Amino acid sequence: MxxxxxxxxxxxxxxxxxxxxxxxxxxxxxxxxxxxxNENIDATCVEVGSVSKxxxxxxxxxxxxxxxxxSYPVDYIEKxxxxxxxxxxxxxxxxxxEHPYVSGYIDGIKVDIVPAFKIGKGEKIVSTVDxxxxxxxxxxxxxxxxxxxxxxxxxxxxxxxxxYGSEIAKSGFSGYLCEVLIIHFKSFGRxxxxxxxxxxxxxxxxxxxxxxxxxxxxxxxxxxxRNAGAAVSQENLSRLKLASRIYMKGRTDLFNRxxxxxxxxxxxxxxxxxxxxxxxxxxIYPQAVxxxxxxxxxxxxxxxxxxxxxxxxxxxxxxxxxxKLEELPGIEIHKGPPVESNEAIKFIxxxxxxxxxxxxxxxxxxxxxxxxxxxxxxxxxxIRKELKNEDIGKNLNQFKDEIKILSIDENxxxxxxxxxxxxxxx
Amino acid sequence: MxxxxxxxxxxxxxxxxxxxxxxxxxxxxxxxxxxxxNENIDATCVEVGSVSKxxxxxxxxxxxxxxxxxSYPVDYIEKxxxxxxxxxxxxxxxxxxEHPYVSGYIDGIKVDIVPAFKIGKGEKIVSTVDxxxxxxxxxxxxxxxxxxxxxxxxxxxxxxxxxYGSEIAKSGFSGYLCEVLIIHFKSFGRxxxxxxxxxxxxxxxxxxxxxxxxxxxxxxxxxxxRNAGAAVSQENLSRLKLASRIYMKGRTDLFNRxxxxxxxxxxxxxxxxxxxxxxxxxxIYPQAVxxxxxxxxxxxxxxxxxxxxxxxxxxxxxxxxxxKLEELPGIEIHKGPPVESNEAIKFIxxxxxxxxxxxxxxxxxxxxxxxxxxxxxxxxxxIRKELKNEDIGKNLNQFKDEIKILSIDENxxxxxxxxxxxxxxx
Numbered sequence: 134m135x136x137x138x139x140x141x142x143x144x145x146x147x148x149x150x151x152x153x154x155x156x157x158x159x160x161x162x163x164x165x166x167x168x169x170x171n172e173n174i175d176a177t178c179v180e181v182g183s184v185s186k187x188x189x190x191x192x193x194x195x196x197x198x199x200x201x202x203x204s205y206p207v208d209y210i211e212k213x214x215x216x217x218x219x220x221x222x223x224x225x226x227x228x229x230x231e232h233p234y235v236s237g238y239i240d241g242i243k244v245d246i247v248p249a250f251k252i253g254k255g256e257k258i259v260s261t262v263d264x265x266x267x268x269x270x271x272x273x274x275x276x277x278x279x280x281x282x283x284x285x286x287x288x289x290x291x292x293x294x295x296x297y298g299s300e301i302a303k304s305g306f307s308g309y310l311c312e313v314l315i316i317h318f319k320s321f322g323r324x325x326x327x328x329x330x331x332x333x334x335x336x337x338x339x340x341x342x343x344x345x346x347x348x349x350x351x352x353x354x355x356x357x358x359r360n361a362g363a364a365v366s367q368e369n370l371s372r373l374k375l376a377s378r379i380y381m382k383g384r385t386d387l388f389n390r391x392x393x394x395x396x397x398x399x400x401x402x403x404x405x406x407x408x409x410x411x412x413x414x415x416x417i418y419p420q421a422v423x424x425x426x427x428x429x430x431x432x433x434x435x436x437x438x439x440x441x442x443x444x445x446x447x448x449x450x451x452x453x454x455x456x457k458l459e460e461l462p463g464i465e466i467h468k469g470p471p472v473e474s475n476e477a478i479k480f481i482x483x484x485x486x487x488x489x490x491x492x493x494x495x496x497x498x499x500x501x502x503x504x505x506x507x508x509x510x511x512x513x514x515x516i517r518k519e520l521k522n523e524d525i526g527k528n529l530n531q532f533k534d535e536i537k538i539l540s541i542d543e544n545x546x547x548x549x550x551x552x553x554x555x556x557x558x559x
Numbered sequence: 560m561x562x563x564x565x566x567x568x569x570x571x572x573x574x575x576x577x578x579x580x581x582x583x584x585x586x587x588x589x590x591x592x593x594x595x596x597n598e599n600i601d602a603t604c605v606e607v608g609s610v611s612k613x614x615x616x617x618x619x620x621x622x623x624x625x626x627x628x629x630s631y632p633v634d635y636i637e638k639x640x641x642x643x644x645x646x647x648x649x650x651x652x653x654x655x656x657e658h659p660y661v662s663g664y665i666d667g668i669k670v671d672i673v674p675a676f677k678i679g680k681g682e683k684i685v686s687t688v689d690x691x692x693x694x695x696x697x698x699x700x701x702x703x704x705x706x707x708x709x710x711x712x713x714x715x716x717x718x719x720x721x722x723y724g725s726e727i728a729k730s731g732f733s734g735y736l737c738e739v740l741i742i743h744f745k746s747f748g749r750x751x752x753x754x755x756x757x758x759x760x761x762x763x764x765x766x767x768x769x770x771x772x773x774x775x776x777x778x779x780x781x782x783x784x785r786n787a788g789a790a791v792s793q794e795n796l797s798r799l800k801l802a803s804r805i806y807m808k809g810r811t812d813l814f815n816r817x818x819x820x821x822x823x824x825x826x827x828x829x830x831x832x833x834x835x836x837x838x839x840x841x842x843i844y845p846q847a848v849x850x851x852x853x854x855x856x857x858x859x860x861x862x863x864x865x866x867x868x869x870x871x872x873x874x875x876x877x878x879x880x881x882x883k884l885e886e887l888p889g890i891e892i893h894k895g896p897p898v899e900s901n902e903a904i905k906f907i908x909x910x911x912x913x914x915x916x917x918x919x920x921x922x923x924x925x926x927x928x929x930x931x932x933x934x935x936x937x938x939x940x941x942i943r944k945e946l947k948n949e950d951i952g953k954n955l956n957q958f959k960d961e962i963k964i965l966s967i968d969e970n971x972x973x974x975x976x977x978x979x980x981x982x983x984x985x
Contacts, residue, residue, distance in 0.1 A: 375927070
């Protein structure tokens with residue numbers, strides 16, 4: 134069996150699962166439609182998500198949208214949406230995306246019941262969830278058995294190379310992107326061949342004028358102003374290009390390879406651990422990345438020379454930095470004004486009377502320099518001092534003073550260490 | 560007494576010295592002229608150098624040129640020059656500049672007797688010494704008591720700020736440059752004022768079109784194609800600018816200041832000591848500087864991050880390098896090809912089978928990277944390996960394998976260390 138067939142066989146839902154999902158969906162929709170009819174609510178219940186488009190893999194969720202008429206105020210649909218959700222999902226819990234919604238389990242299947250506004254194609258949306266039912270309509274109108282098979286194939290392929298999923302921490306390809314791409318290229322094979330030979334950005338349709346900044350530009354067929362590929366990172370585009378090339382060359386062994394994990398790097402590594410507030414990852418993750426970048430910059434600006442980094446957001450936020458210099462030299466070379474400037478003599482007088490002066494003032498090329506005693510030489514001291522006055526993100530600032538700075542521990546490595554050491558292509 | 564008057568009083572020759580120099584010169588010239596007449600040699604004896612122009616400071620040498628007619632072959636004038644030199648200077652020794660010449664002492668005064676070709680203004684020279692007699696004529700034709708005083712003043716000023724002398728190791732202003740500058744500016748005061756306000760290069764005459772690369776461009780009045788200021792370094796130009804500014808502001812205390820010498824820098828310093836062959840400094844010094852630059856570059860290219868250096872050429876060649884990293888990290892990050900290139904899979908295969916692979920291959924942005932074990936981590940090993948195949952200069956290559964690499968020694972510092980620690984403006 135071919136590499137992909139094998140992947141697919143393990144992940145395609147069987148008839149039993151498909152029948153079960155359909156039964157649960159229609160029961161829920163019936164129930165909600167009845168409620169709306171009885172209470173005279175102008176709303177329609179529609180199923181969205183991969184199950185509704187037949188493009189689902191094993192163990193998919195069911196997503197049910199209650200689409201209200203646009204004349205209702207937002208407050209009303211949020212209140213009513215939660216109320217109906219709780220009536221349908223007995224042990225449901227409230228969650229929050231763009232609106233609050235109810236999430237629960239029926240017969241072991243996860244079900245989300247989400248309120249939205251009913252809009253037609255081309256109409257202005259209120260929140261991005263309003264667009265979702267249009268995606269279902271578009272996909273169902275443009276797929277057949279063959280394209281559905283290839284969409285599933287693409288999904289398992291992207292999963293296997295670790296670029297599937299639109300959560301911010303993943304920055305991969307969403308299910309909807311898989312559908313749009315296969316509808317556009319007509320087959321999995323043609324898409325992979327295209328990717329194997331693509332140079333630069335992925336732009337679909339190819340003739341689109343690039344007015345976006347992102348590496349992946351896929352115009353949403355239901356909204357020509359929207360880049361449906363905006364969330365995909367450069368790395369994930371690169372992974373898909375390389376994976377396509379590997380697949381075309383028949384080198385699928387490279388997908389399965391277990392990466393070398395050698396821990397004796399003999400480098401300087403520190404791990405910054407910050408408590409994670411109880412907020413969803415899509416909000417915390419970008420703040421954590423910004424903190425990582427800020428710490429990187431502090432290493433850089435102060436001359437510790439960072440060389441690699443890793444981030445893991447789980448129970449806590451873990452940021453790993455590998456760097457060259459464990460301690461700053463005792464001397465900083467301080468570049469002064471040109472000899473021919475009016476500040477030259479002032480600079481000399483100022484430093485001659487400064488106890489930090491270690492050598493000079495002296496001349497190099499056309500400027501005056503001094504060698505000055507370094508104020509703080511150890512990295513922890515500098516990082517803590519620099520972060521003190523820094524905004525490290527709305528939800529992280531409160532934990533700023535309690536950042537732990539840990540050394541690597543071979544015996545009980547943190548998650549970020551495991552991730553760091555096992556970095557591989559996919 | 561003013562700062563400069565005091566300097567000058569200590570260095571101007573007294574009447575007795577002047578009379579003595581004149582007596583020795585004319586005795587030598589007489590002797591040589593007699594020899595030439597008796598042997599029918601078509602040559603004239605002329606005095607050159609500062610004594611001949613009355614611009615000498617205390618303890619000057621006497622320079623006597625035997626200028627031969629241009630019809631003689633070079634071999635002849637070199638042989639004849641040495642022969643006459645030895646006859647005049649009984650205990651003279653042979654030295655080598657552009658021609659061999661004889662150097663000796665008469666009555667405690669150093670005398671050089673040098674052969675050259677007799678040329679007229681505008682005629683093509685054979686070697687640069689042929690030009691020297693023209694300089695004497697030019698200066699004597701363009702000076703009076705006042706300009707001679709100011710030339711001497713400029714010389715002592717430049718000496719006091721350590722930028723006087725045309726030896727390559729000094730790269731300062733020659734005596735002839737002092738003469739040309741004072742003749743051009745008419746007085747010491749006007750020159751210093753000009754220098755205190757000068758920005759950028761020193762170009763004399765000011766309207767000269769800059770077709771030279773050097774920071775100081777002073778067209779030789781006897782040869783408009785020659786930059787008489789070519790040997791002056793950027794640092795020495797900067798020193799003179801700053802010193803002029805300091806003098807104009809009446810801040811002469813800055814000339815006398817004893818620099819701070821703090822030796823506890825808490826940095827990494829190594830000193831490379833190379834045996835010095837028995838060759839004049841003007842030839843060895845540029846090779847030593849090139850070696851210093853090459854060692855600096857090896858530090859730089861290999862990531863040891865050099866921050867300061869010093870050189871001293873005395874009994875040995877001593878090269879000091881201050882640097883940040885004592886040992887390279889155990890890992891090198893190796894940047895591979897873009898994922899979309901034909902070399903991508905090859906790069907992965909090559910590294911996957913390489914025992915030096917420590918992590919990866921992995922993707923960053925649009926490229927593949929690997930982390931690789933560093934081959935040689937210690938600095939000495941790398942320097943010795945890199946120098947092995949390096950041409951470090953005609954006269955130094957023989958000592959390449961015997962370079963000593965020393966740590967600093969607080970108790971018996973080398974000359975280069977003393978120079979390094981006491982670096983000051985002048």
